[in-house]
Amino acid sequence: xxxxxxxxxxxxxxxxxxxxxxxxxxxxxxxxxxxxxxxxxxxxxxxxxxxxxxxxxxxxxxxxxxxxxxxxxxxxxxxxxxxxxxxxxxxxxxxxxxxxxxxxxxxxxxxxxxxxxxxxxxxxxxxxxxxxxxxxxxxxxxxxxxxxxxxxxxxxxxxxxxxxxxxxxx
Amino acid sequence: xxxxxxxxxxxxxxxxxxxxxxxxxxxxxxxxxxxxxxxxxxxxxxxxxxxxxxxxxxxxxxxxxxxxxxxxxxxxxxxxxxxxxxxxxxxxxxxxxxxxxxxxxxxxxxxxxxxxxxxxxxxxxxxxxxxxxxxxxxxxxxxxxxxxxxxxxxxxxxxxxxxxxxxxxxxxxxxxxxxxxxxxxxxxxxxxxxxxxxxxxxxxxxxxxxxxxxxxxxxxxxxxxxxxxxxxxxxxxxxxxxxxxxxxxxxxxxx
Numbered sequence: 001x002x003x004x005x006x007x008x009x010x011x012x013x014x015x016x017x018x019x020x021x022x023x024x025x026x027x028x029x030x031x032x033x034x035x036x037x038x039x040x041x042x043x044x045x046x047x048x049x050x051x052x053x054x055x056x057x058x059x060x061x062x063x064x065x066x067x068x069x070x071x072x073x074x075x076x077x078x079x080x081x082x083x084x085x086x087x088x089x090x091x092x093x094x095x096x097x098x099x100x101x102x103x104x105x106x107x108x109x110x111x112x113x114x115x116x117x118x119x120x121x122x123x124x125x126x127x128x129x130x131x132x133x134x135x136x137x138x139x140x141x142x143x144x145x146x147x148x149x150x151x152x153x154x155x156x157x158x159x160x161x162x163x164x165x166x167x168x169x170x
Numbered sequence: 171x172x173x174x175x176x177x178x179x180x181x182x183x184x185x186x187x188x189x190x191x192x193x194x195x196x197x198x199x200x201x202x203x204x205x206x207x208x209x210x211x212x213x214x215x216x217x218x219x220x221x222x223x224x225x226x227x228x229x230x231x232x233x234x235x236x237x238x239x240x241x242x243x244x245x246x247x248x249x250x251x252x253x254x255x256x257x258x259x260x261x262x263x264x265x266x267x268x269x270x271x272x273x274x275x276x277x278x279x280x281x282x283x284x285x286x287x288x289x290x291x292x293x294x295x296x297x298x299x300x301x302x303x304x305x306x307x308x309x310x311x312x313x314x315x316x317x318x319x320x321x322x323x324x325x326x327x328x329x330x331x332x333x334x335x336x337x338x339x340x341x342x343x344x345x346x347x348x349x350x351x352x353x354x355x356x357x358x359x360x361x362x363x364x365x366x367x368x369x370x371x372x373x374x375x376x377x378x379x380x381x382x383x384x385x386x387x388x389x390x391x392x393x394x395x396x397x398x399x400x401x402x403x404x405x406x407x408x409x410x411x412x413x414x415x416x417x418x419x420x421x422x423x424x425x
Contacts, residue, residue, distance in 0.1 A: 012240070017227065020226065021226045031238060035373060038238065101224060123218065124222055129184070144183065151218060155211070155214045158217060
């Protein structure tokens, strides 16, 4: 039992990363989501089958809480915090990289929550498509099509960088 | 070159994500050498993966916020149960529901000082000094007040009756409290002394299920936790006077 608790603790940073990326860096909401997830996981630890993948189990719980709670109450205004890495830009390569990252960050925020979840689980967590399908409770084909659409959308941002256009100053 | 199976978009994703079998992987690599457009797509996908990692992975090394610390098992549980039991005798309270497994499994919660005592005493000092607008909804509309606050806090809230103790319900208000909602009921004694009961939602440290007392200047606070709600009774009263009021309030809340 103690072992299982420790295993949950190990996964907390990953759960946070998932929640933050999913909720567009709204720190309060993301940490609330992680906390809800931990509470539910701890109170249902006896449902977890020994030998099964705990990370996948935790992500499943978090996804379900997200779908049930967060989406339902997200009618109000939403925060999009930008990553605070603009300060002290010295070399132009890094500056360019920062612009690219900021675009990517905006691109992520512009994706639908469904797409964001899949991108995070595949790209950041490195989960197999089949595992992602199980966690989200959707067919593997749907995972593939959403992944494809999400990457296409993000790719368009990167392509735009290659052909700089003048921006109108408002 | 011919490919046993045509290389699809799904193959390109699986290639980027390292989810192809070794032989299929080689086929895709051959294909990419001959199809620069597909190779560019793959490069962009890899760039996206690397960018996401750079954006979101630094937080893996961040220290966890306090509310996400999963506690080691409590060694002081017996003591706590004893405290609660003592309180139950004191207040003559029967039916305290203590789900021990839940208590043990609770995640470390928000510090009481920051999320309960401070906002409760501050709200007390702000609104009890009001002459014209001490409350948002008057006690004459008690039923409306209670159902409104219950609705906003997503749980059943009760306004305890303190008439036996000589206090009349003046009314109450809804308050923002960091990232949660809170409610405040205000009571008044014929001599003008005002008492507030502050109720806040949250994920609370179950260690604090017992009654506790805190004092800030001349203001005393009795506080306790019941499930998702934390209560703070605030007044310029002595510890014993506040305890007597708390004892009158508590059984009414759990009925």
